[in-house]
Amino acid sequence: MAQRASTTSKKSPQVSTQVSPPVVKDLHERMVRIRLFETEAGRLMEAGKLPGFLHLYVGQEAVAAGVMAALRDDDQITSTHRGHGHAVAKGVGFREMYSELYGRVTGACLGRGGSMHINDLTRGMLGANGIVGAGVPIAVGAAFAARYKGEDSVAVTFFGDGATNIGAFHEGANMAAILGLPVVFVCENNGYAEFTPQSGHMLLTDVADRAAAYGMPSVIVDGMDAIAVHRAATEAVERARAGAGPMMIEAKTYRYFDHQGVKGLRHPYRSDEEVAEWKSRDPVDLIEARAVADGSATRAELDDVWRRTREEIAEAIAYAEASPLPDPADLLLNVYSG
Amino acid sequence: MTTTTEASAVTPVVATRKLTYVKAFNEGLAQAMREDENVFVAGEDVAGYGGVFRMFDNLLDEFGPRRMIDTPISEAALVGLGVGAAARGLRPVVDLMFMDFIGVCLDQIVNQAAKMKYMFGGALSVPLTITTASGAGLGAAAQHSQSLEAWLAHVPGLKVVMPCDAYTAKGLTVSAIRDDNPVVVMLNKVLLGSAGEVPEEIYGIPLGRAHTARQGSDVTVIALGRMVGEALAAADELSAEGVEIEVIDPRTVQPLDTETMFASVRRTNRVLVVHEAVTFGGLGAEIAAQIQDTVFDYLDAPVLRIGAPFSPVPFSPVLEKAYVPDRARIAQGCRRLLERS
Numbered sequence: 001m002a003q004r005a006s007t008t009s010k011k012s013p014q015v016s017t018q019v020s021p022p023v024v025k026d027l028h029e030r031m032v033r034i035r036l037f038e039t040e041a042g043r044l045m046e047a048g049k050l051p052g053f054l055h056l057y058v059g060q061e062a063v064a065a066g067v068m069a070a071l072r073d074d075d076q077i078t079s080t081h082r083g084h085g086h087a088v089a090k091g092v093g094f095r096e097m098y099s100e101l102y103g104r105v106t107g108a109c110l111g112r113g114g115s116m117h118i119n120d121l122t123r124g125m126l127g128a129n130g131i132v133g134a135g136v137p138i139a140v141g142a143a144f145a146a147r148y149k150g151e152d153s154v155a156v157t158f159f160g161d162g163a164t165n166i167g168a169f170h171e172g173a174n175m176a177a178i179l180g181l182p183v184v185f186v187c188e189n190n191g192y193a194e195f196t197p198q199s200g201h202m203l204l205t206d207v208a209d210r211a212a213a214y215g216m217p218s219v220i221v222d223g224m225d226a227i228a229v230h231r232a233a234t235e236a237v238e239r240a241r242a243g244a245g246p247m248m249i250e251a252k253t254y255r256y257f258d259h260q261g262v263k264g265l266r267h268p269y270r271s272d273e274e275v276a277e278w279k280s281r282d283p284v285d286l287i288e289a290r291a292v293a294d295g296s297a298t299r300a301e302l303d304d305v306w307r308r309t310r311e312e313i314a315e316a317i318a319y320a321e322a323s324p325l326p327d328p329a330d331l332l333l334n335v336y337s338g
Numbered sequence: 339m340t341t342t343t344e345a346s347a348v349t350p351v352v353a354t355r356k357l358t359y360v361k362a363f364n365e366g367l368a369q370a371m372r373e374d375e376n377v378f379v380a381g382e383d384v385a386g387y388g389g390v391f392r393m394f395d396n397l398l399d400e401f402g403p404r405r406m407i408d409t410p411i412s413e414a415a416l417v418g419l420g421v422g423a424a425a426r427g428l429r430p431v432v433d434l435m436f437m438d439f440i441g442v443c444l445d446q447i448v449n450q451a452a453k454m455k456y457m458f459g460g461a462l463s464v465p466l467t468i469t470t471a472s473g474a475g476l477g478a479a480a481q482h483s484q485s486l487e488a489w490l491a492h493v494p495g496l497k498v499v500m501p502c503d504a505y506t507a508k509g510l511t512v513s514a515i516r517d518d519n520p521v522v523v524m525l526n527k528v529l530l531g532s533a534g535e536v537p538e539e540i541y542g543i544p545l546g547r548a549h550t551a552r553q554g555s556d557v558t559v560i561a562l563g564r565m566v567g568e569a570l571a572a573a574d575e576l577s578a579e580g581v582e583i584e585v586i587d588p589r590t591v592q593p594l595d596t597e598t599m600f601a602s603v604r605r606t607n608r609v610l611v612v613h614e615a616v617t618f619g620g621l622g623a624e625i626a627a628q629i630q631d632t633v634f635d636y637l638d639a640p641v642l643r644i645g646a647p648f649s650p651v652p653f654s655p656v657l658e659k660a661y662v663p664d665r666a667r668i669a670q671g672c673r674r675l676l677e678r679s
Contacts (some may be wrong), residue, residue: 110459118458126425131449137415141422171415178410300357334460335494337518
């Protein structure tokens with residue numbers, strides 16, 4: 001069993017090393033895609049164009065990018081209510097995602113699921129989930145299926161710090177461990193369960209401590225550092241793929257926007273100073289500084305990623321807005337199979 | 339005995355021997371596993387022990403630990419395992435032992451298994467079978483004796499079947515496994531040892547089709563699960579009094595075959611609905627409402643419901659016997675219906 005690395009420090013000034021330029025560029029592009037998708041979605045929500053709820057991922061991009069860059073298309077993920085970043089990083093298209101946010105029939109769920117249920121089976125995206133912690137046992141089942149069928153794909157389940165207080169997390173972790181399944185548990189510890197700080201919902205400092213209860217190795221990484229996340233994820237995924245069972249990664253990260261929407265006004269649950277401190281180590285800025293410093297990419301190349309992504313997003317939003325709404329006559333479509 | 343319903347015509351197989359309810363279930367499951375490599379079983383003590391009700395006897399010997407999986411006592415993770423595996427193309431059978439235990443995994447059943455197809459825009463199916471034992475009668479008290487079909491039948495996306503005898507235990511189990519939706523198979527604990535004629539070959543019983551267990555002209559009795567047998571016994575008693583009741587076994591309570599019920603009501607003009615579950619908020623209320631919506635003009639009396647009183651299931655045998663509806667209460671209910679005109 002691997003020892004838990006003691007690498008946690010949200011203030012770590014160093015960005016990790018030992019990844020190749022193509023990987024740095026890949027991580028960067030995944031993060032820019034998330035950042036722009038989310039900031040535009042927030043803008044659309046503020047403009048009153050989107051129905052329902054919107055749980056934005058901005059600030060946590062390094063986690064989704066770092067993990068997903070370690071996965072293949074046939075590897076499966078289960079996501080959370082804050083799932084857009086995972087979907088984007090796993091390769092789900094902007095068109096179907098924006099269309100779903102708009103409730104259009106061209107959306108990823110034909111307008112039946114909305115933000116919290118975006119999925120794409122062709123990309124191994126087994127869905128965002130509106131129930132905290134519920135995706136954990138489902139990922140265990142996906143991993144079970146892979147082994148049953150003799151495939152070497154793995155399953156990754158994303159969850160927040162708050163989700164580790166729910167039974168489904170504990171049952172799923174124990175089930176994966178006892179069955180020795182290829183599951184990677186990724187805790188995105190952003191410090192808050194909705195509006196409650198971690199200190200208000202558990203007595204632990206490190207969620208990773210919970211892995212030990214299930215005989216599962218774990219590692220803590222700086223969740224603002226995509227390269228650090230990527231290295232940990234690569235190790236965990238390779239380990240799982242090789243049949244060594246589950247592992248947990250705790251990524252210490254931060255949510256720039258509120259639990260829901262862009263800026264909540266009713267409950268001042270965290271200080272502006274705290275937000276500013278985390279933003280000073282912005283994960284996208286960090287990867288760009290690293291890329292330029294070590295020659296992985298030029299500034300012009302990085303800027304080109306932003307430009308191309310902006311264009312793609314503008315086109316996708318236009319596509320969504322021009323797309324038809326679902327026909328109420330088809331309300332009962334897909335309640336049952338067959 | 340004049341009409342043959344569509345549902346009763348779907349059972350062409352000729353039985354050749356008797357088998358107990360639990361062995362019929364076991365045989366159907368084993369045959370479904372032989373039929374489809376993607377079928378596996380997971381649950382507490384299902385493999386090594388064969389299940390606390392012997393439902394899974396000998397399956398480990400034939401199918402091995404790859405397809406018969408003993409799990410921790412973790413119902414949420416167990417059902418979640420089934421949901422994830424089903425989403426990836428397998429056909430899991432997960433066993434919840436006692437139906438009462440669904441309380442600890444209702445999220446995975448209701449919010450995940452039942453809704454995934456719809457919420458995901460039809461991108462996948464969840465061909466999950468959940469087996470469990472329901473019902474009172476073993477002195478198992480309030481946490482091991484409930485009939486919670488109304489909870490599940492209320493959830494769009496789920497199917498729920500309630501086998502009343504060995505023949506339906508096998509056929510409905512096979513159909514549940516073959517079905518592309520999450521299906522809960524509610525086996526009845528009291529019936530486990532009861533024997534009936536069961537064909538040796540594999541067969542399915544169509545889900546969502548009621549069966550007319552006995553034809554009659556005076557009262558329609560719609561009976562769920564174990565109450566079918568009680569209703570048939572009541573029918574014998576009433577027949578001696580010159581009253582012929584028609585007994586309808588929905589077999590599947592979600593989806594519910596109301597057409598067969600409506601057709602019967604049009605013939606008999608009187609209806610009694612009987613189930614083990616408490617009467618309040620039970621399926622009897624739904625069935626009564628649908629009958630009144632559609633065939634009110636054919637009714638010569640209000641629809642009568644018989645179920646359990648609004649109480650947890652008691653332990654002491656004398657109390658438990660008073661709690662669960664039986665043939666005497668069904669017969670009495672039919673007499674009451676006939677007294678009204």
